[in-house]
Amino acid sequence: MSVSKPVVYASILAAVALVAYAVGSYAATWTAELKFAESDAKIAALRGELMGQIAGMRSRSEERATGAAGSLEEVKRQIQAEMGLFPVKLLRERRESFVELNTYDNRGRLNYGTAGYLGNGYFITVKHGVMALGDDLERSDARRIVSIEILDKGKKIKAQVVDAGNANVEVHPGDWAIIKVKKPIDLPPLRVDTAFSYDFAEPVVRLGNDYSKGIILSTGYIGQRTSNGLVTCLTDGHPGVSGGGVLDQQGSLVGIPVGRMEGDFRFSFILPLRDDMFRKVPGLSVSSAVPVPTGD
Structure with missing residues (x-):
């Protein structure tokens, strides 16, 4: 059976058209996917750039905040230094390093003072608080210190002198002593x-056992x-602060x-x-330190 040429041509054209349609559809799909991929890449790049900008903004904001905080602290320090102010927290912490000091002499007399903690059981205080002074110490009836105690959190702890200056009177550059307790102690x-x-008008704070009523502070x-290397200051020099x-x-x-002017508690x-x-x-x-006269 013979097929007419028009039919053959029509079949060929239909096949070509079908193939062309399939190829066109594939090409269109591939192009769309390529565009989508390019769009996704652009979106990812934009997202990365945006996140980088946000991170940079946060970093600059934190830097500004840190810088502002640092500047504020510096301003506070400058104001404190210029006005002679002391941080209350610091003073409260340092107060814990001082203890009441009690000594007893061979005449049954109680004497009170203050000692500052140096660590490892050692304290610094005044010589006249823990040793008798004077030129007649060789006499049999001369005054002598027979017992030294510090008061730590209400507990009495025995101490002994391990070193001292050469003072034989009070308000003397050799009026210092180092004492040591015999038991472990927990103090800063x-x-x-x-x-x-010790420049003129330099602000200082004094801590001491005023009148044996506990550690109290005074500023000056x-x-x-x-001429002998001591320094004058207007801080309360009540009994017990030595x-x-x-x-x-x-x-x-x-x-x-180490002492005060006779008759004036403020001039110390x-x-x-x-x-x-x-x-x-x-x-x-x-x-x-810069050397100063020691009186030795």
Whole structure:
């Protein structure tokens, strides 16, 4: 049976058209997928760029906040330094490093003072608080200290003198002593600075056992150096504060109160700390100080 040419041509054209349609559909699908992929890549790139910008904005914001906080702290420090102010938290922490000191002499008399903790069981105080002074100590009836105690959280702890200056009177550059307790003690040690300059009008704070009523603080300003190396200051010099602490604005121990002018509790004398005072205190690091007269 023969097929006419028109029919053959029509079949061929139909087949070609079908193939062309299939190829066109595939090409269109492939092109669309390619465009979608390109769009996804662009979206991912935009997302990454946007996240980077957000992260950068957050970082700059945090930097500004940190910088603002740092600037605020610096301003606070400058104001404190200029006005002679002391952080209350710092003073409360340093108060824990001082203890009441009680001594008893051979005449049955109780004497009270203050001592500052240096660590490892060692304290610094005044010599006249723990040793009798004078030129007649060889006499049989001379006054002598027979017992030394510190009061820690209400408990009495025995102590002994391990080193002392050469003072034979009060308000003397050798009026210092190092004592040590015989039992373990849990107190925060003081940071010692022997390089404090004691410039005129430099603000300081004094902590001491005023009238044996516990550790109390008083603020004041540095006055003048005396000819024997002591320093004058207008801080309360009530009985009991001798041997306490004189702190600078950083909370470092820079001196000890050793006495007052007769008849004037406000006019007191400070003994600046010196390296030789700590020669028998093991493990204590002190800075180098400018030499001053020692009276030795």
